[in-house]
Amino acid sequence: MKEIRIHARAGQGAITTASLLGYVYFLKGVYAYAFPSFGAARMGAPMNAFVRTDTLPVLLKSQIYEPDYIIIVDETLMRGFNCLSGLKEDGIVIINSKEGVDLALKPKQKVYTLAANDIALKNIGRPLGNTALLGAYAAATGEIGLDNLTEAIKKKFSGKIQDGNIAAIKEGYETVLKNKKG
Amino acid sequence: MKEFLEGSIAVARVVKLCKPGVISAYPITPQTHIVEELAQIVANGELNSQFINVESEHSAASVVLGGSAAGVRVYTATSSQGLFYMSEVIFNIAGMRLPVVLTCANRAVSAPINIWNDHQDSISLRDAGWIQFYVENHQELADYHLMAYRLAEDKSVMLPAMVCMDGYTLTHAIDVLDMPTQEQVDKFLPSYKTSYKLDVDNPITMGPLADPDYYMEARYAIQETHKEVIKLIPKVTAEFSRVFGRSYNGLIEEYQVTDADKVIVAMGSVCGTIKEVINELRKKGKKVGLLKIVSYRPFPVSEIYESLKNVPKVGIIDRSLSLGSFAPLVSEIKAVFFGKNKKPAVISSFIVGLGGRDITKDSIRDVFGLMTSKEKACEFIDLKPELLKEEYE
Numbered sequence: 001m002k003e004i005r006i007h008a009r010a011g012q013g014a015i016t017t018a019s020l021l022g023y024v025y026f027l028k029g030v031y032a033y034a035f036p037s038f039g040a041a042r043m044g045a046p047m048n049a050f051v052r053t054d055t056l057p058v059l060l061k062s063q064i065y066e067p068d069y070i071i072i073v074d075e076t077l078m079r080g081f082n083c084l085s086g087l088k089e090d091g092i093v094i095i096n097s098k099e100g101v102d103l104a105l106k107p108k109q110k111v112y113t114l115a116a117n118d119i120a121l122k123n124i125g126r127p128l129g130n131t132a133l134l135g136a137y138a139a140a141t142g143e144i145g146l147d148n149l150t151e152a153i154k155k156k157f158s159g160k161i162q163d164g165n166i167a168a169i170k171e172g173y174e175t176v177l178k179n180k181k182g
Numbered sequence: 183m184k185e186f187l188e189g190s191i192a193v194a195r196v197v198k199l200c201k202p203g204v205i206s207a208y209p210i211t212p213q214t215h216i217v218e219e220l221a222q223i224v225a226n227g228e229l230n231s232q233f234i235n236v237e238s239e240h241s242a243a244s245v246v247l248g249g250s251a252a253g254v255r256v257y258t259a260t261s262s263q264g265l266f267y268m269s270e271v272i273f274n275i276a277g278m279r280l281p282v283v284l285t286c287a288n289r290a291v292s293a294p295i296n297i298w299n300d301h302q303d304s305i306s307l308r309d310a311g312w313i314q315f316y317v318e319n320h321q322e323l324a325d326y327h328l329m330a331y332r333l334a335e336d337k338s339v340m341l342p343a344m345v346c347m348d349g350y351t352l353t354h355a356i357d358v359l360d361m362p363t364q365e366q367v368d369k370f371l372p373s374y375k376t377s378y379k380l381d382v383d384n385p386i387t388m389g390p391l392a393d394p395d396y397y398m399e400a401r402y403a404i405q406e407t408h409k410e411v412i413k414l415i416p417k418v419t420a421e422f423s424r425v426f427g428r429s430y431n432g433l434i435e436e437y438q439v440t441d442a443d444k445v446i447v448a449m450g451s452v453c454g455t456i457k458e459v460i461n462e463l464r465k466k467g468k469k470v471g472l473l474k475i476v477s478y479r480p481f482p483v484s485e486i487y488e489s490l491k492n493v494p495k496v497g498i499i500d501r502s503l504s505l506g507s508f509a510p511l512v513s514e515i516k517a518v519f520f521g522k523n524k525k526p527a528v529i530s531s532f533i534v535g536l537g538g539r540d541i542t543k544d545s546i547r548d549v550f551g552l553m554t555s556k557e558k559a560c561e562f563i564d565l566k567p568e569l570l571k572e573e574y575e
Contacts, residue, residue, distance in 0.1 A: 019188075019356050026186040026358055035355035037540075057319075057358070059454040059461075061351050062542040 001054040002143065003064045007083045008073035011043040017071070017130040018049035021137070024144050024152045025053045033058035046077055069141055071133050072096060073116075094136045094176075096129045112140045114175045116168075123171065124164035131165040135172025139180070146173050185361045189320055189352040192359060193259070193285055193345075194219035196324045198229050199367040200283075200331050202257040204249030206234040206242045212261040212297060214287045214353045220257075239264040243271035250280035251388050253379030255331070259285040261349060262303045263292060269307060275342045276311025276404065278389045281334035281374070282342040283327065284312075288450065288501075289349040290537040298538020299349040301450065301501040305478075305510050311404045313343040313411060314479040316449035318435075320359040323347045325428060326476075328362065328371060332418050335374050338410055346478075348451040350538065362426060370425045408480040415477060433482035435474040436489055438464060442471030444553045445490060447515060448499040449475045452534065452541050456499075459546040470550055475511070483518050490515075491524040497553040499534050509533060509560060530558035539564055 004021065008014035015036045022034030031054050038047035050064045066086040072095040077083055084093060090108040095101055096116040103111055114136050116129025124131075131153065138144045146169065153165045187195070193216045197205075205224065207217035224233040232249075236242045239260050246256040260268060265286055275282050286304040290296040304314060313333060317323045323345065330343035347353060380388065392400055412433065419432035435453075438460055439445055446456055453474045463470045473489050475482070490496055500509035507513070512531040519525035532549050535541040545563050552558055 022356055023186050026184075031358050032186065033355060033357045035350070037350075060458040060543065061355075061451050061454045062545075063540050065542065 001052065001058075001060075002068045003066065004051040004053075004069045004071065004137075005064045005067040006049040006051075006071045006073060007077050008047060008049065009043075009077070010038055010045045010047045012073050013128050013130045014047060014049040014073055017073070017134065018051050020131075020152055020156065021134060021144075022051050022053070023156070024134075024148045025051070027151055027155075028144065028148055030055050031057050033061075037063055046081070067091060069137065069143075070094070071137060073130065073133065075101065092140050094133055094140055096133055110140070112136055112176045112179055114172060114179075116172060119168050119171045119175070123167040124161070129168075129172075132168040132172035132175075135169035135174075136176045138169075139173045139176035146170065183361055183363070184358055186356060186358055187320070187361070188215060188354065188356045189323055189347060190215035190287070190354070191219050192320055192324050192361070193327060193347070194223065196327045196362060196367075197257050197283075198223050199362060199364050200255065200257070200328065200371060201229065201373070202231055202283075203254035204232050204234065204246060204256045206236055206245035206249070206256070206258050207260070208236055208239045208242050208264060212264050212287070212289055212349075214259065214261065214349070216259045216285055216287070216353070239267040240271060243268035243275065246282050246284075247271055247275050247278070247280060248380075250275070250282050251278065251380045253374070253376050253381070255335070255374040256282055257284075258282070259287065261287040262289040262297075265303045265307065266291065269310070272307055272312065272342075273310045274389060277400065279340040279404075280342060281331075281340055283330045283334060284342065284344050285327070286344050286346045287349045287353045288346050296537040297349075299351055300536045300538070301346070302503070302536075304344060304346045305502040307344075308479055308510065311341060312479060313339075313341055313408075313477070314346055315343070315476055316346045316478055317352070317476070318451055318453045318474065320352065320355075320357040321428070322430075323352055324359055324362060325422065325426065325430065328367060329415075329418050329422055329430075329432065332371050332422075333411065333414060335376075336414060336418075339407060339414065340376075341404065341407060341411070346450065351451040360426075360428070366425050370422060412477075412480045412482060431476070431485075433477045434485045434489060435476060436471070437474065438471035439473055439489055439493070440471075441469055442493060443469045444495045444497065444550055445471045445473055445493045446497045446499055446546070446549060446553075447473045447475065447486075447490070447511065449478060449511070450501065452499065452501065452546075455541055455543065456546050459543050459550070462543075463547075463550065468550075478511075481514055486515060486518050487522065490519075490526055491522070494527050495553045495555070496526040496529045497532055497549050497558075498529065499532050499549065501533075501535055503533065503536075528553070528555060528557050531560050532558065533560060533562045534564070
């Protein structure tokens with residue numbers, strides 16, 4: 001079982017991200033359970049979305065406290081709140097950040113940052129970095145392939161939005177690959 | 183075909199396959215995506231149904247009451263305050279023997295205002311005469327809607343059915359399920375026909391005054407019918423299995439109960455989390471199990487007795503309260519064993535996950551840990567003591 005926790009603000013598309021990531025796992029032929037947790041429905045409020053995936057049907061319905069992977073859609077959430085709480089000893093964090101961040105990590109934990117909003121603005125025309133972050137997730141974790149992600153996008157979107165998101169995924173993916181090598 | 187769907191969307195698509203002629207709902211909080219999706223399906227012309235938007239849940243329930251009285255298959259969905267606002271009509275629907283199917287997306291009730299999940303809404307209407315199913319996961323929520331229609335409309339039953347699915351945990355979660363096909367549904371669920379309906383050519387009166395000479399018999403009849411429902415459920419699940427290839431008991435589900443010395447009794451999606459914890463504890467050699475109650479109304483007394491009679495320690499998880507008394511499920515389970523020779527030595531009571539408080543693996547481990555030889559009367563799990571200390575003048 002792998003557990004992924006997404007940190008975002010309401011309105012930034014975290015539910016779509018979780019559902020898309022769950023869908024990618026589903027297309028790969030494994031089980032996934034994706035769900036949000038939010039407070040009062042208010043734009044900008046901090047919220048989480050979660051994906052739990054396994055080769056067997058997912059039984060556990062609780063939120064995720066010890067994630068294997070964390071995706072932070074909005075780095076301002078890291079001010080005053082520990083987005084990394086419970087991260088596994090060898091966990092991986094993907095952060096949407098222009099400047100890069102300085103984190104106190106355990107030896108085997110890894111962090112990858114990318115300016116996902118810039119990538120989205122360039123490729124989709126809107127600063128919604130979710131698909132770029134999923135591309136980064138694929139490269140950082142090796143859990144899913146670029147081809148799996150592209151297939152999911154093709155099934156969910158069409159036309160210009162599809163093309164833009166595929167380009168964003170690819171750029172997110174390559175940014176992390178470069179990062180890994182460098 | 184396997185699909186990856188949000189719980190609410192799955193319900194809407196399954197209801198579509200049941201072809202209700204009238205759907206009515208009040209479209210704002212605490213409503214879910216279920217009726218939003220159904221409205222879209224009807225607007226797209228994919229379902230020939232009258233979708234009637236109304237000004238309140240009381241009216242939504244009244245519209246489906248009317249539709250059902252006119253001999254049409256009907257559907258509505260609601261939650262918490264909305265269900266309560268329907269409650270007067272809910273009792274009428276059962277009393278008039280109308281096979282309405284309603285989805286309750288289980289949520290807490292006010293005050294304080296809380297939109298999150300527990301079972302207080304539907305449990306509070308347990309006495310209304312409706313059949314109530316509590317489902318654990320996406321596959322069950324799809325399948326039990328089909329069985330709900332089939333049972334409710336059976337000529338020997340003619341009672342409404344409520345499918346209770348946990349708010350957020352199931353309604354807003356996306357999971358994998360095998361979606362029934364139209365062909366399968368048509369095979370399992372014949373179109374609805376009734377001899378008793380409002381018809382201007384053959385006028386009858388429905389829901390009239392019943393004075394003291396008649397009222398008790400009408401209530402007795404419903405009580406008796408619930409006994410028939412208990413017998414009918416296994417037949418319906420057997421037929422369901424023949425058409426869809428998925429088997430259910432329909433009344434209860436036992437998970438690792440046979441040799442267990444500690445068994446939790448629970449309803450709804452928390453059963454998934456409990457199974458996960460049981461799997462972990464079993465690996466460590468702990469003999470623990472789960473009895474899931476699926477049909478809360480009718481209450482499967484003899485099935486519960488048979489399942490638990492040799493279990494030394496039983497812990498009941500209630501996700502609602504009867505404030506000022508024992509919690510609903512525990513009082514009924516204890517009633518099953520009163521005066522019996524074989525019974526659990528201890529039946530403890532636990533209150534878990536009210537108002538959406540997350541039920542973690544630790545919450546369930548705590549429950550198993552507290553199931554000692556000392557009975558717990560009404561133990562609240564995951565309470566925050568610091569919040570109880572605050573005082574106001």
